[in-house]
Amino acid sequence: MSTPFHAESDSFLGRVDVVGLDALFSEQEKATALAVRAFVDEHIRPHIASWYEDAVFPREIVPEMGRLGVLGMPYAGYGCPGRSAVEYGLAAQELEAGDSGLRTFVSVQGSLAMGAIHKHGSEEQKEHWLPRMTAGEAVGCFGLTEPGAGSDPASMTTTARQEAGGDWVLNGTKRWIGLGTIADVAIVWAQTGEIGDGRGVRGFVVPTDTPGFTAEAITGKLSMRASIQTELHLEDVRLPADAILPADSAIGLKGPFQCLNEARYGIVWGAMGAARDSFDAVLDYTMGRTQFGAPLASYQLTQAKLADMAVAINRGYLLAHQIGRAKDAGTLTPAMISTGKLDNCRVAIGIARDAREMLGGNGVTLEHSPLRHANNLESVRTYEGTDEVHQLTLGRHLTGIGAFAPHATR
Known part of the structure; x- marks a missing residue:
């Protein structure tokens, strides 16, 4: 049996782009994504398996991230990069394609800690902390x-x-x-x-x-x-x-909630990076792994699973893109953020688990990324609001009734 044809993609998102996602983004946006991807390929991928196994966060990578320009990326002034929400989202998905832990660092540093100071701080607090934090000199x-x-x-x-x-x-x-x-x-x-x-x-x-x-x-x-x-x-x-x-x-919970929404926005994109990396890993594996005299990718069950993964990932990117454009336009709502965080996390963890299954026994080792992504996504799915919190946020949006506590009120 002949080896199946392996189509290459001109899309910056690679082979998973089956609906022309590439056309949705500007050259500047794609250049930002590719710059972060190159950073991940050089600084994260060669080491992530050992960092994960040894439970090590590489503190030395923080100034490198500062030079890359991903710390406090959406904020302007005080030395911050001042990039668009879509550019930040694309950077987040590239970082999470490397590992959720490294994207989480950027989120905690930028969206939460820097975001709180930038949104709510005094001029003295901003001038003292933000330039050092965006450079990676302070955490x-x-x-x-x-x-x-x-x-x-x-x-x-x-x-x-x-x-x-x-x-x-x-x-x-x-x-x-x-x-x-x-x-x-x-x-x-x-x-x-x-x-x-x-x-x-x-x-x-x-x-x-x-x-x-x-x-x-x-x-x-x-x-x-x-x-x-x-x-x-x-x-x-x-x-x-x-x-x-x-x-x-x-004043009140609106202060931290504004920061949490910034972090949740990054997750909408980041989860798709983990999903895309899991897809790429299993596509490469099934193209090269021969069983019963033929590549695994030539079997109908394999192709059906790959097709379902690709459709789900493309849907997730379309959702992230819509939410990102709304954020840049100033029309973003909490319901939009909850929709993206809820569904993209569910999609990503399902794809990572399916990819692990398709890798067989080899999939439980750190040689392959999907199970590491699936394990990480258990945390990503939980923090910045569990599935249930976002379901109730959407329920309140749809019905006008808050159901977060037993004494729900209109």
């Missing part, structure tokens, strides 16, 4: 989630008490905080009013060398192993009065 983390307050941040128990002299004193614990053990600055959200009243939540810029601030790495992870997740402890952390994020936009 930030974002302390919102707590051991008992994940999907319900209004129930956080971390407190900030202002004393007579103006100083703030913070006490509490945050959990599942990316980068905490290597961060130079933490954006910590705390209750300044009654516990359980989200209207009293405020954000604080906390240098991590402040007495009383400690961070402990969470170990034993089966996902996101080339990434850092931590628990933060704040014990009588004393801050000056000007440590608070002063903008009116930072």
Whole structure:
């Protein structure tokens, strides 16, 4: 039996582009994606298997990412790159094609920590932190989630008490905080009013060398192993009065939610990078793997699975593209973000799992990327809002009824 014809693609997205996605993007946008892809090929792919196996985040790569221009990418001023939302999305999917952990670093640093300062900070806070963070000279983390307050941040128990002299004193614990053990600055959200009243939540810029601030790495992870997740402890952390994020936009939960939406937007694209890489890995494997005298790619079951993967990935890119153009146009809504985060994560994890299955026994090794992607996507699917949170966000959009708690109100 002859070897099947292997069509090449002129699309910058490669062989998976079956609907002409390439035409949707400008030359500048494609150049940005290809520059990040070259970075991933040089700095991430040769090492990611060992980083993942050894549970190592490569701290030395941070300044390289700064030089690449992907830290705080969508923001302007203060040394930030000031690129479009679509360019940032394309960069995110290229980084996640390398590994979710490395894309997550860019998200925590840029969308969450830098985003909080850029959106809500004072001029002094912006000038002090943003140039260093966009260059990769300083690392930030974002302390919102707590051991008992994940999907319900209004129930956080971390407190900030202002004393007579103006100083703030913070006490509490945050959990599942990316980068905490290597961060130079933490954006910590705390209750300044009654516990359980989200209207009293405020954000604080906390240098991590402040007495009383400690961070402990969470170990034993089966996902996101080339990434850092931590628990933060704040014990009588004393801050000056000007440590608070002063903008009116930072009062209450709307402050952290704006930052979370920035991170969720990156996930809409990033998940497609993991899906595309899984597809490419299994396409190459089935083209070269011979069983029963013929390449696996020549069998009908294999081609049916590849076709379904390609259709799902193209649909995901179309969704990401629509959401990205809306973000650049200023018409993006929370329902759009929830739609993209919900569906693209579900699509990506399904493709990664199917690709692992098609690799047979070889698919459980770090020689091949799909199972690593699938494991990582378990975390990506969970953080920045679980499936259920986004389903309820869409449910509220569709019905006008909030159903996040048993006492749902109109």
